[in-house]
Amino acid sequence: MTDSSETQVSEAQIAVHWREEEYYPPPEKFVKQANANDPAILDRFTEDKFPDCFIEYADLLTWDKRWDTVLDTSTAPFWKWFVGGKLNASYNCVDRHAAANPDKTAVIWVPELEADETLFISYGQLLRQVNEFAALLSDFAGLKKGDRVTLHMPMVPEAVVTMLACARLGVIHSQVFGGFSGNACGTRIADSGSRILITMDGYYRAGAMQDHKVKADEAVAEAARQDQEVDKVLVWRRKEGEYQSKIPMVDGRDFFVNDIIGKYAGHEVAPVSLDATDSLFLMYTSGTTGRPKGAQHSVGGYMAYVAGTSKYYQDIHQDDMYWCLADIGWITGHSYIVYGPLALGTTTILYEGVPNYPDAGRPWRIAEKLGVNIFHTSPTSIRMLRKVGPDEPTKYNYHFKCMTTVGEPIEPEVWRWYYHSVGKDQAAITDTWWQTETGGFLGSTLPGLQPMKPGSCGPGALGIFPVIYDEDRNEVPKGSGTAGNICIRNPWPSIMQTVWGQPERFLDVYYRKYNTDPNSKDWHDWPYFCGDGALEAEDGYFRILGRIDDVINVAGHRLGTKELESAALTVPEVAEAAAVPVIDDIRGRMVEMYVSLKPGFEASPAMEAKVTGAIETEIGKIARPKNVWIVPDMPKTRSGKIMRRVIASVSNFTDVGDVTTLANPEVVEGIRHHVQSAKVAKGDAPRELTETELAEIKAFGAE
Numbered sequence: 108m109t110d111s112s113e114t115q116v117s118e119a120q121i122a123v124h125w126r127e128e129e130y131y132p133p134p135e136k137f138v139k140q141a142n143a144n145d146p147a148i149l150d151r152f153t154e155d156k157f158p159d160c161f162i163e164y165a166d167l168l169t170w171d172k173r174w175d176t177v178l179d180t181s182t183a184p185f186w187k188w189f190v191g192g193k194l195n196a197s198y199n200c201v202d203r204h205a206a207a208n209p210d211k212t213a214v215i216w217v218p219e220l221e222a223d224e225t226l227f228i229s230y231g232q233l234l235r236q237v238n239e240f241a242a243l244l245s246d247f248a249g250l251k252k253g254d255r256v257t258l259h260m261p262m263v264p265e266a267v268v269t270m271l272a273c274a275r276l277g278v279i280h281s282q283v284f285g286g287f288s289g290n291a292c293g294t295r296i297a298d299s300g301s302r303i304l305i306t307m308d309g310y311y312r313a314g315a316m317q318d319h320k321v322k323a324d325e326a327v328a329e330a331a332r333q334d335q336e337v338d339k340v341l342v343w344r345r346k347e348g349e350y351q352s353k354i355p356m357v358d359g360r361d362f363f364v365n366d367i368i369g370k371y372a373g374h375e376v377a378p379v380s381l382d383a384t385d386s387l388f389l390m391y392t393s394g395t396t397g398r399p400k401g402a403q404h405s406v407g408g409y410m411a412y413v414a415g416t417s418k419y420y421q422d423i424h425q426d427d428m429y430w431c432l433a434d435i436g437w438i439t440g441h442s443y444i445v446y447g448p449l450a451l452g453t454t455t456i457l458y459e460g461v462p463n464y465p466d467a468g469r470p471w472r473i474a475e476k477l478g479v480n481i482f483h484t485s486p487t488s489i490r491m492l493r494k495v496g497p498d499e500p501t502k503y504n505y506h507f508k509c510m511t512t513v514g515e516p517i518e519p520e521v522w523r524w525y526y527h528s529v530g531k532d533q534a535a536i537t538d539t540w541w542q543t544e545t546g547g548f549l550g551s552t553l554p555g556l557q558p559m560k561p562g563s564c565g566p567g568a569l570g571i572f573p574v575i576y577d578e579d580r581n582e583v584p585k586g587s588g589t590a591g592n593i594c595i596r597n598p599w600p601s602i603m604q605t606v607w608g609q610p611e612r613f614l615d616v617y618y619r620k621y622n623t624d625p626n627s628k629d630w631h632d633w634p635y636f637c638g639d640g641a642l643e644a645e646d647g648y649f650r651i652l653g654r655i656d657d658v659i660n661v662a663g664h665r666l667g668t669k670e671l672e673s674a675a676l677t678v679p680e681v682a683e684a685a686a687v688p689v690i691d692d693i694r695g696r697m698v699e700m701y702v703s704l705k706p707g708f709e710a711s712p713a714m715e716a717k718v719t720g721a722i723e724t725e726i727g728k729i730a731r732p733k734n735v736w737i738v739p740d741m742p743k744t745r746s747g748k749i750m751r752r753v754i755a756s757v758s759n760f761t762d763v764g765d766v767t768t769l770a771n772p773e774v775v776e777g778i779r780h781h782v783q784s785a786k787v788a789k790g791d792a793p794r795e796l797t798e799t800e801l802a803e804i805k806a807f808g809a810e
C-alpha cells in the first residue's frame with residue numbers, strides 16, 4: 108500500500124543525465140584471435156532467428172540424445188529448453204576432455220598462503236576424483252537423482268569435485284556462499300529440503316585459518332528448528348590428517364570425507380543421462396521478503412548458455428589460462444569458474460583467499476606466475492586493489508587479452524584504471540550485467556566486435572532483447588537515455604526454471620508486472636522483469652543504475668532489507684529496525700541499520716554491537732553494517748510505514764525532502780543531527796554524490 112502523502116519517486120520517472128563516455132575500440136591483437144570477430148555472428152542471433160539461434164550454443168555440448176523442441180512455451184512463463192534432449196553436465200565438463208586430453212590441466216588451485224604449494228589437477232585426475240566422490244555420495248550418503256544437497260564450501264578444488272559429482276548423479280546441489288553464517292545456511296538447507304550437508308573444516312582468509320565446521324553445527328540446528336533433519340554432514344579436511352575446528356565431530360552424523368573416500372578408490376559411476384529440463388542446481392538469492400529465493404537452474408539450457416557465453420564473451424579457447432576471482436558460492440562461480448570454462452575444456456583457476464593478501468600485488472603475481480590471460484572480477488575488488496596498490500600491476504610481467512567486470516555498476520574512473528593499469532591498454536573489457544536468476548550474461552559488449560564504453564555494460568547479449576518500460580507499461584523510447592525498468596522481452600536458455608518451491612513467487616516477482624495476459628502461451632507476452640533501473644543510450648548500450656526493489660547490493664552481493672531487519676529484530680530489546688544503503692567508495696554500497704528500542708532500554712555501544720552480532724549470526728559478515736544507529740523513534744508515514752527514504756538521505760547526507768506529511772516530522776531533525784555529527788566526527792561523511800547515486804537514494808524504499 109502506498110500512502111498518498113508520500114512523495115513517490117520511482118526510477119522510471121527520473122530522467123538521468125550523465126556525460127557520454129568515449130568509446131574504446133577492442134585491441135587489434137585481441138580481435139585477431141577472438142572467437143567472435145566476424146560480424147556475421149550478429150546476424151545469426153537476430154530476433155527472427157529466435158529461438159533456433161541458441162542451437163549454436165547447445166552444439167558446444169555432447170548430448171546423449173538430441174532434443175525434439177528448442178523452446179516449449181506451453182507452460183509459459185515456465186520455459187522449457189531443448190525438450191527431449193538428454194545429457195550430463197559432469198560428462199560435458201570432465202569425461203569428454205579427459206578422454207581427449209587426460210593430462211591437460213583442468214583446475215589450478217592457489218591456496219591463500221603464498222608459501223603453500225599451488226595444486227594442478229588434470230582432466231584425468233578430475234575425472235577420477237569426481238567418480239570416487241560420486242560413488243561415495245550414492246553409496247554412503249544414499250543420494251540419487253532429484254535429491255537436494257547443500258554445500259557450504261570455501262574456495263577449494265573439493266568444491267568443484269563436489270559440484271561435478273552431484274551433477275554426475277543428477278543430485279541438485281545448492282551451494283551456499285562460504286561467508287554466510289550457519290543460520291543462513293540452515294535456512295537454505297530447510298528451504299531446499301536437503302538431508303545431507305557437505306562442508307570443509309576450515310579455510311584461510313586474510314592469513315587466518317577460519318573455523319568453518321562450527322557453522323555446520325549451527326546450520327544443522329537451524330534447519331532442525333525449521334523442521335528439516337540433516338542425516339549426515341560430510342566434512343572435507345582442509346589439511347590431510349588435521350582438524351581445523353574447535354567443535355567436535357558428532358558421532359554418527361559427521362564424517363570426514365578424506366577418511367571414507369579410500370573405500371571408493373578407483374570406483375566408476377556412469378554419468379546419469381538427464382533430461383535437458385531436469386535441474387542441475389539451486390542458487391539462493393535475496394529478494395524483497397525475508398525468505399530467500401532458490402533460483403532453480405536446468406541442465407540443458409543452462410549448460411548450453413554458459414558454454415556459449417564463455418566462448419564468445421569470455422573468449423575462452425582451450426589453451427587459455429582463465430582466472431575468475433569470484434566466489435564459487437555465487438552464480439558467477441558456478442557459471443564462469445566451473446560449468447562454462449570446464450564445458451569448453453580450458454584451465455580454470457581457483458584462488459582460496461582475499462585478493463590483497465598478503466599485499467596488493469598478489470593477484471598480479473599469481474597472473475604472472477601462472478600465465479593468466481583472461482581475468483574476471485568485480486568492481487569492488489577493482490576499487491580496492493586500485494586504492495591499496497594503484498601501481499602494483501606495472502611491477503609484474505603478465506598479459507591479459509581480456510578482462511571482465513561483474514556484479515555492480517562500475518564508475519568510469521575505476522573502469523579506466525582497470526583498462527590502463529591492470530589491462531596495460533591491451534585487454535578488451537567486458538562489463539557483464541546479469542543475475543543469479545538469469546544463469547548467464549544479459550548485457551555485455553562482444554569483446555572482438557563492439558567497442559567498450561566505461562560505465563555501460565553494452566547492448567543485450569546475443570539473442571537477448573532488452574526493453575525499458577516505465578511504471579505504466581509504456582516502452583521508454585529506445586535510445587532516449589530515460590531511466591526505467593529494464594526487462595528482457597524473450598526467454599533464453601539459462602533463465603531459471605522457477606523459484607524452488609515457490610512458483611507463485613516466481614510469477615509475482617519476475618513476470619506479473621508486465622504480463623498482460625496470464626493465459627498466453629506466446630513468449631512475446633511475458634517480458635522478464637529484472638528489478639534493475641537502467642537507461643539506454645542512442646547507440647543501444649545500457650547503463651545499469653541498480654536495484655529498484657528493497658535490495659542492497661554490497662560488493663556485488665544482494666542483501667534484502669527485510670532479511671537484515673528480521674536479523675536485527677532477533678535482538679530482544681529491539682522494537683523496530685530499518686536497513687538503508689550508504690554509498691561506499693570501495694564496496695559500492697554498505698548497509699546502515701536504524702533501530703529503536705523497546706521501552707525501558709537505553710542506547711549504548713553494547714546494544715549496537717548486539718545488533719551487528721545478530722546480523723552476522725543470521726546472515727554473515729558480508730552483511731555487517733557500517734553503522735548501527737539507535738534512535739528514539741523512526742520517521743513514519745501516517746499509515747505507520749517506516750520512511751526508509753528519509754533515513755537513507757540522512758545516512759548519505761542528501762536532502763531529506765518534504766517531511767511535513769509524516770506522522771512525526773519532528774523526529775527527523777534529531778536523527779539527522781545525531782547521525783551526521785557522529786559520522787563527521789568519525790570521518791565517515793560521504794563525498795558528494797553523483798546524479799545517479801542521488802536518484803537511487805531518493806528512490807530507496809519507494810513502493
Ligand code: PRX
Nearest residue numbers: 513514515516539540541542543651654665
Ligand atoms: O543490480 C544488478 C547488479 O547485480 C544484480 C544481480 O546480483 P546477483 O544476482 O547477486 O548476481 C551478481 C552476479 C551476476 C543485478 O540485478 N549487477 C550485476 N552485474 C552488473 C550489475 N549492475 C551493473 N553492472 C553490472 N555489470
